[in-house]
Amino acid sequence: MSRKKKELPLIENVEIVDIAAEGKAIAKVNDMVVFIPYVVPGDVIDLQITRKKNKYAEGKPVRFVSYSQNRTEAFCEHFGVCGGCKWQILPYAEQLKFKQKQVTDNLTRIGKVELPEIQPIMGSEKTEFYRNKLEYTFSNKRWLTWEQVKSGESFDNMNALGFHIPGMFDKVLDINKCWLQDDISNQIRNFVRQYCFDKGYTFFDLRNRGGLMRNMIVRTSTTGELMLIVVFYDDEKEQREDLLQAIAGEFPQITALLYIINQKANDTITDQEVLTWKGNDFIYEEMEGLKFKIGPKSFYQTNSEQAYNLYKVARDFAGLTGKEHVYDLYTGTGTIANFVARQAEKVVGIEYVEDAIEDAKFNSKNNGIDNTLFYAGDMKDILTQDFINEHGRPDVIITDPPRAGMHDDVINVILFAEPDRIVYVSCNPATQARDLSLLDEKYKVEKVQPVDMFPHTHHVENVVLLIRK
Numbered sequence: 001m002s003r004k005k006k007e008l009p010l011i012e013n014v015e016i017v018d019i020a021a022e023g024k025a026i027a028k029v030n031d032m033v034v035f036i037p038y039v040v041p042g043d044v045i046d047l048q049i050t051r052k053k054n055k056y057a058e059g060k061p062v063r064f065v066s067y068s069q070n071r072t073e074a075f076c077e078h079f080g081v082c083g084g085c086k087w088q089i090l091p092y093a094e095q096l097k098f099k100q101k102q103v104t105d106n107l108t109r110i111g112k113v114e115l116p117e118i119q120p121i122m123g124s125e126k127t128e129f130y131r132n133k134l135e136y137t138f139s140n141k142r143w144l145t146w147e148q149v150k151s152g153e154s155f156d157n158m159n160a161l162g163f164h165i166p167g168m169f170d171k172v173l174d175i176n177k178c179w180l181q182d183d184i185s186n187q188i189r190n191f192v193r194q195y196c197f198d199k200g201y202t203f204f205d206l207r208n209r210g211g212l213m214r215n216m217i218v219r220t221s222t223t224g225e226l227m228l229i230v231v232f233y234d235d236e237k238e239q240r241e242d243l244l245q246a247i248a249g250e251f252p253q254i255t256a257l258l259y260i261i262n263q264k265a266n267d268t269i270t271d272q273e274v275l276t277w278k279g280n281d282f283i284y285e286e287m288e289g290l291k292f293k294i295g296p297k298s299f300y301q302t303n304s305e306q307a308y309n310l311y312k313v314a315r316d317f318a319g320l321t322g323k324e325h326v327y328d329l330y331t332g333t334g335t336i337a338n339f340v341a342r343q344a345e346k347v348v349g350i351e352y353v354e355d356a357i358e359d360a361k362f363n364s365k366n367n368g369i370d371n372t373l374f375y376a377g378d379m380k381d382i383l384t385q386d387f388i389n390e391h392g393r394p395d396v397i398i399t400d401p402p403r404a405g406m407h408d409d410v411i412n413v414i415l416f417a418e419p420d421r422i423v424y425v426s427c428n429p430a431t432q433a434r435d436l437s438l439l440d441e442k443y444k445v446e447k448v449q450p451v452d453m454f455p456h457t458h459h460v461e462n463v464v465l466l467i468r469k
Ligand SMILES: C[S@@+](CC[C@H](N)C(=O)[O-])C[C@H]1O[C@@H](n2cnc3c(N)ncnc32)[C@H](O)[C@@H]1O
Pocket: 299, 300, 301, 330, 331, 332, 333, 334, 335, 336, 350, 351, 352, 353, 356, 377, 378, 379, 380, 400, 401, 402, 427
């Protein structure tokens, strides 16, 4: 006998009170925290509980009783369905306030270390079209919005080119206009989709694995260079060549037109052969006259203009005079290492992606920088006491770890190395706070500067300067 699903309550007149960690808006109902999407603090709603756990619940608004003063119109037609830009109904100044609070809360509650006054968050000048990279997915399982389903219209063509629906691995939202990347990205995506529709090309079936068109990655640069990577599943030479030729004809501004035939289970391209159809197999990004080569697989900070501001904060906190021995941990393609190299005596960069280290070395050479050294490997295996003894004690350590923060062994080696200054760049203030408390036995937090790299999302970057006690 099937168990009847318990009906969950609908609660009237609930006020949204705050935004919690991970950017979810919350209400409190009888001391129970309820997470609710697409609402902002100050909204009053009739709330349908959709999921109930012991300590929290999830819900959705079924009616707005009144709207918050701190609310603005969503600018994107895909808002509410697409997983990106969830905070666009909060005015940008409010978004910054919540990000500032997120940093303060994490550093005080988790870090529990003595803090100076936290500097006001550095907002992003560009709040739209700020990304330099977007990846689109082709799927034969188009996500239909509630309005489309209700319209009764029949949808014969279920192919879509756009973004995955959060939590549904095979459903893709067809995107008409995205506000994240320069409009050329919209033009290319819409052209490619129309071309594929007109020619009857098949879109990828994620469940059963089959179809011609799989993914598409657009990378733009402040230099005006433009990269397009088209990822096919089926190896159909004639169809592939017709499409690439059509794209090259329509968009002569593409400086690197590349393609991949990816027949493995997942979409990652790091282990795939990238073939050049037209132009270069890279683009350049530029900062203070330094040129950074970006290949199809290279990591580069996705908001280029704000990355420059972030790096300037890091360099300023490092307090370089030209005499310092600097370590740049988690160096990626060596962007920070090369950015500070002219103000330091020597810079050692460490990173585990070998290709990224090759890019880092190329970037030094190509910019005439000869005081950098790069090593590839897991940080906890490379950065050991022996490594410090061999390469010399650093005066300054700049560290920019992934969201998980630093491994305990890495923190212990930093404590052993005893640099005068540590500049800690983080994309996750919670793990940064944990690491600061571990460094507290020898280091005092001197400055804190939050930076917003991703407007309309809850993500925040934070730079902390630690000095030896
Ligand atoms: C936030 S990114 C920093 C990139 C770089 N600082 C920049 O601004 O372009 C973190 C980097 O750490 C690297 N990484 C992650 N885990 C690592 C580990 N255990 N050992 C070494 N590097 C690691 C990643 O590959 C990535 O390049």
